[in-house]
Amino acid sequence: MSTPAIATSGLSKDFGSGHGLFGLDLEVRQGEVFGFLGPNGAGKSTTLRLLLDLIKPTAGSARVLGLDTANESLAIRRRVGFLPGDLAMYPRLTGQVVLDFLAQLRGGVDQRVRDSLVERFGADLNRPIRQLSTGNRQKLGLVQAFMHEPELFILDEPIAGLDPLVQQSFHALLAEVSAQGRTVLLSSHTLSEVERVTHRLAILREGRLVVVDSLENLRKVAVQRLEIEFAAAVDTREFRVLPGVVDVAATGATVTVSFEGSADAVVKAAASHEVRALRPREDELEDIFLRYYRKDAT
Amino acid sequence: MTQITLRLRLPSAVSAAIGLLAVMAAVGALFPAVGHSIGKLNVPKSVDNLLGGADYGTVTGWFRSEIAIIYGPLVIGALAITGASAATAGEEEDRILALVLAYPIRRSRLVIAKAAAIAAVVLIVAFAIWIGLIIGVALAGGGITIAHITALAVQLAFFGLATGALAIALAAGTGRRSLATGLAAGVAILGWLVNSFAPLISALTWLKYLSLFYYYAGHDPLTRGIDIPSLIVLGLVTMALMAIAIVSIERRDLRG
Numbered sequence: 051m052s053t054p055a056i057a058t059s060g061l062s063k064d065f066g067s068g069h070g071l072f073g074l075d076l077e078v079r080q081g082e083v084f085g086f087l088g089p090n091g092a093g094k095s096t097t098l099r100l101l102l103d104l105i106k107p108t109a110g111s112a113r114v115l116g117l118d119t120a121n122e123s124l125a126i127r128r129r130v131g132f133l134p135g136d137l138a139m140y141p142r143l144t145g146q147v148v149l150d151f152l153a154q155l156r157g158g159v160d161q162r163v164r165d166s167l168v169e170r171f172g173a174d175l176n177r178p179i180r181q182l183s184t185g186n187r188q189k190l191g192l193v194q195a196f197m198h199e200p201e202l203f204i205l206d207e208p209i210a211g212l213d214p215l216v217q218q219s220f221h222a223l224l225a226e227v228s229a230q231g232r233t234v235l236l237s238s239h240t241l242s243e244v245e246r247v248t249h250r251l252a253i254l255r256e257g258r259l260v261v262v263d264s265l266e267n268l269r270k271v272a273v274q275r276l277e278i279e280f281a282a283a284v285d286t287r288e289f290r291v292l293p294g295v296v297d298v299a300a301t302g303a304t305v306t307v308s309f310e311g312s313a314d315a316v317v318k319a320a321a322s323h324e325v326r327a328l329r330p331r332e333d334e335l336e337d338i339f340l341r342y343y344r345k346d347a348t
Numbered sequence: 349m350t351q352i353t354l355r356l357r358l359p360s361a362v363s364a365a366i367g368l369l370a371v372m373a374a375v376g377a378l379f380p381a382v383g384h385s386i387g388k389l390n391v392p393k394s395v396d397n398l399l400g401g402a403d404y405g406t407v408t409g410w411f412r413s414e415i416a417i418i419y420g421p422l423v424i425g426a427l428a429i430t431g432a433s434a435a436t437a438g439e440e441e442d443r444i445l446a447l448v449l450a451y452p453i454r455r456s457r458l459v460i461a462k463a464a465a466i467a468a469v470v471l472i473v474a475f476a477i478w479i480g481l482i483i484g485v486a487l488a489g490g491g492i493t494i495a496h497i498t499a500l501a502v503q504l505a506f507f508g509l510a511t512g513a514l515a516i517a518l519a520a521g522t523g524r525r526s527l528a529t530g531l532a533a534g535v536a537i538l539g540w541l542v543n544s545f546a547p548l549i550s551a552l553t554w555l556k557y558l559s560l561f562y563y564y565a566g567h568d569p570l571t572r573g574i575d576i577p578s579l580i581v582l583g584l585v586t587m588a589l590m591a592i593a594i595v596s597i598e599r600r601d602l603r604g
Contacts, residue, residue: 102450105601124452132450138443142356151352155451
């Protein structure tokens with residue numbers, strides 16, 4: 051079995067007053083795109099900063115690409131591409147100068163790779179950073195994270211501010227690097243940002259790991275919502291008593307049923323009436339997310 | 349790293365250098381007209397010390413009081429302190445270091461590179477003061493040798509390096525720009541005051557040895573030349589502060 055790309059053991063960073071990260075045991079396999087999800091303040095960025103030794107753990111340890119983050123950080127950083135959340139660069143310098151500087155810190159990068167990334171994302175290298183929009187700054191952030199073709203990408207909220215076309219380009223790039231066997235750890239506070247590209251997900255809440263699983267498995271236990279438009283108003287009680295149903299809401303002749311597991315019972319109950327339309331709610335995946343947040347809150 | 353820091357700090361250093369040249373030329377040109385009429389000021393000893401002797405009747409006294417005691421160290425100290433704080437704690441507060449330190453660069457190397465850039469700024473300003481003094485003294489009618497002007501510029505450069513290192517140590521230790529700037533400036537000003545007032549109270553005379561300012565100007569470089577022991581002290585203080593900066597930034601969490 052190959053060495054995990056990332057392995058943490060009881061990794062903790064206690065900022066006091068209940069803030070921080072507590073006892074994180076996590077394993078990210080080589081070659082996978084791993085989603086790291088949680089609301090703001092859940093401890094995602096703290097974890098990423100710990101992995102790069104930007105901050106020191108108060109307990110526990112972590113290994114990245116088989117190397118210890120406390121003692122072998124320099125070797126780790128050589129092999130990792132990092133995009134921080136709230137990316138900041140020298141505001142008075144142009145993208146060109148900043149990328150030259152960052153490439154120099156790596157002892158040089160393949161100019162062709164860098165140029166192709168600049169072209170792919172449509173990054174503007176000629177204007178000072180302070181004149182760039184958030185999205186255009188983020189493009190430079192992505193170029194610098196990918197330009198040395200690292201084995202592992204640690205990306206904190208990478209699509210923040212990117213327009214949909216660039217997001218697509220970014221997701222295509224992730225698929226390519228994943229196909230090449232490289233690993234991606236991708237943090238986000240919304241599932242929709244990562245659902246298309248991740249193999250597995252971890253959900254973090256208030257500094258603690260809530261669940262790690264594949265999206266497919268998480269979907270199986272998700273609360274789903276089905277909007278059913280009937281020809282005439284129906285008695286919602288017949289849906290409330292069905293197995294797995296957690297909530298029913300009605301507006302006129304339209305009923306929204308929230309349920310866990312199989313949709314079979316709900317669909318069959320609906321079929322006893324005249325159904326004009328049947329619509330799964332678009333935000334079903336966010337419900338996975340919300341469910342795990344709520345679960346521990348109780 | 350040094351190069352990019354220098355690129356960011358160079359505009360202010362060059363502006364200061366040009367300003368210093370202009371001021372010193374003007375100060376020199378002014379001496380023949382007003383210097384002799386002012387002469388040696390009759391002021392309390394404390395004020396006399398603060399003004400570097402307050403002797404405006406000689407070219408040496410004129411430049412000591414106008415440039416060496418206040419203007420020169422003020423400009424070089426301000427540039428060293430603000431530059432050092434901005435390049436380290438400033439970039440940390442602005443979250444730039446969160447990106448840079450995710451690259452394969454040791455924090456110690458980063459601090460040394462930043463310090464090298466600030467040292468270059470200090471040397472540029474000290475060089476401008478040297479040139480400015482040569483021009484100014486010539487316009488004033490002469491009276492200070494090139495060797496003594498060089499001594500002042502060298503002592504001032506070492507003072508600037510030590511002051512900058514103090515700001516770097518504070519910035520590296522705390523990651524707070526305003527705290528590092530304020531504390532380093534406070535220590536520098538306190539040093540100037542202590543150097544002026546401590547000798548007036550015999551029981552507190554020893555305090556002057558704690559002042560960086562004493563090792564810069566205490567031996568009056570404009571009349572007595574370079575003072576090697578003072579330069580050694582300033583050099584050792586600079587190195588000790590850099591060591592503190594490196595150790596403290598290696599151990600702590602990056603802010604932001």
